[in-house]
Amino acid sequence: MLRKSLSLADAIAETLKADIQAGTILPGTRLHQEDLAKRFSVSRVPVRDALFKLNSEGLVSIEANRGAIVTKLTPEQISEIYDLRLILECDALERAIKVMTPNDLPAVRRALKMCRLQADGGDWLTADNEFHRTIYRLSGRTKQVEIIDTLRASVQAYWAQYSTLATNESHWLEQHDALYRCIEQKDARRAVKLLRTHLIEASIKLIS
Amino acid sequence: MLRKSLSLADAIAETLKADIQAGTILPGTRLHQEDLAKRFSVSRVPVRDALFKLNSEGLVSIEANRGAIVTKLTPEQISEIYDLRLILECDALERAIKVMTPNDLPAVRRALKMCRLQADGGDWLTADNEFHRTIYRLSGRTKQVEIIDTLRASVQAYWAQYSTLATNESHWLEQHDALYRCIEQKDARRAVKLLRTHLIEASIKLIS
DNA sequence: ATATGTATAAATGTATACATTGTAGATTAT
DNA sequence: ATAATCTACAATGTATACATTTATACATAT
Structure with missing residues (x-):
């Protein structure tokens, strides 16, 4: 590997x-x-680049x-991001299913397995992200996947807050399983739904 | 104005x-x-920030x-960007029409007028961009408009190449006029089409 | 002649120092 | 007491200098 x-x-x-x-640095924090x-024991230059x-x-x-602050999203902004994700992710999913071959299934299955392992306690958010990204990447749409990643990343901080309160991921695991079965059968219509x-x-959960 | x-x-x-x-610096050029x-008679620091x-x-x-080069897109990448624009711009247009009021029309009319002025010779590309952006902004979807702007900007360099050869914008002006009439009548369905x-x-024109 | 390895040069990455801008506190006037 | 202005400090923006990495050219060996 390079x-x-x-x-x-x-x-x-x-x-x-x-x-x-991870929620270690909260939205609104000045950096x-x-x-x-x-x-980090470095000069300000690479810090600026990172920011x-x-x-x-x-x-x-x-x-x-006036400096940098961790982006703080209003419920409206979060809602807009989810609307965008809805459009872009559903499209990517549909395209992925259409072009994928049986050879692609093991990777998806592996990501699904990882979600189960990290279900409670572990790094569920990353595993969930990786599962979805694995699927979308199969569409071959580089730019689209990149935008999706960015959108997902920008709301993840709010999930970190949320999941400390109500850590109930089993429901989503079932949805992942169901999604995988659709993919396996190349049932794009149902998968998108x-x-x-x-x-x-x-x-809805995140905003409420 | 601030x-x-x-x-x-x-x-x-x-x-x-x-x-x-504008096509002054071509894709693939090392910066x-x-x-x-x-x-620019400055140090390398602000240049790096700009890059x-x-x-x-x-x-x-x-x-x-290894430095920076002006992004060079393959026809496939250009095609993907247009597919993304199709999804995001149509959605923004539909939302804009649904929420806009008669008070918003003058701004659109002004942008349309600007397109006519810059039709041949002048800065058509900017005027065209501004016309569309004016409409999309009415949707109130900040992030979505931002993404659309980025996508439009990334293919504009290729239009600059193109328009020096075949500068035939009258066809698009007609389409703009037709689009405006749909907006005026709040006919979202037809506008999206x-x-x-x-x-x-x-x-198709750009890729061929 | 091709390929490989080394040495030199050029470009980017990083650190330190200076300039400018913005903010907070105090002072003064109303 | 409140508002406004001035001053001092703190943070960001920029310039200069140094370190590291990458690319090019040349020499050497196969």
Whole structure:
């Protein structure tokens, strides 16, 4: 496997992204360049690069001369993101099912298994993300998958908050199982319908 | 009107963006930090910031330790972008028509007029962009409009190439007129159908 | 002649230092 | 006491200098 040389900026960006998505750093938190530089024992330059990168992913908001804060979404904004995900993910799913071959199934099955392992306690959110991404990638639509990833990432921080309260993922595991069966049978119509309700339910839960 | 203080990085990014979209800087061109720094009479720092920003908009591609090049799209990638635009723009148009009031019409009419003025010779591409954006903004979907803008921007460079050869915008002006009439009558169904053919025609023209 | 390895040069990545902008606190005037 | 202005501090923006990585050219060996 080819390992690309990871710059400091990329490493910092990834760490911060993980912290934000895990809920360790809450939305609305100010991110001071100097503080972060001290935390990572580097200069402010790679920190700035990292913040710019996170800004481009929508995870932090930068105002000129006024610093960066972890993006805080209103319920309306979260709702809009879910509407976008609905459109883009359903389309990607449909395309994926149409072009995929039996050879692609093991990867999906593996991701599904990972979800079961991480169901309670473990890193459920990442496993869930990986399951969906595995499917969407089969569509071959690079840009579309990239946008979907960005949208999913930007709401993940709010799930981290949520799941500490009500950690009831078994319902979603069943939906994943059902989705896999549809994929296995190449039943795009039904798969899309499942995903649609999956996302709508999630949206409602998260906003309420 | 509130004028936000424009950092050097933002100014450089805007200039480069304009150059790329105008076709002055062609896709595939390497963008050396030092050269750009000399061109704008600044240090490499704001240049790097600008390149990161353009990278986040998909206009340039950055590889670690290997510099930045103006993003070069394959016909397949262009096609994918048009498919995404089709989905997102049609949805935005439909939503815009549903929520807009008669008070919103003058702005659209103004943008339409601008298109006529810039039809041949002038800055048609910008006027066309502004016309569509004016409509989509009425939907109130900030994130969605942002994504649409990014997608439109990333293919604009290829139109710049194209329009020097065959500058025949009158056909599209007619389509704009027709679209406006649908909007005026709040006929979302027909408007979406028009936009769909508008985009499909454009896609085919650009790729061939 | 091709391929490989090394050395040199050029470009990007990072650190440090300086400039500018924005903010908070205090002082003064109303 | 409140409002406004000025001053000092803190944070970001930018420039310069250094470190690391990558690419190019040349030499050498097969």
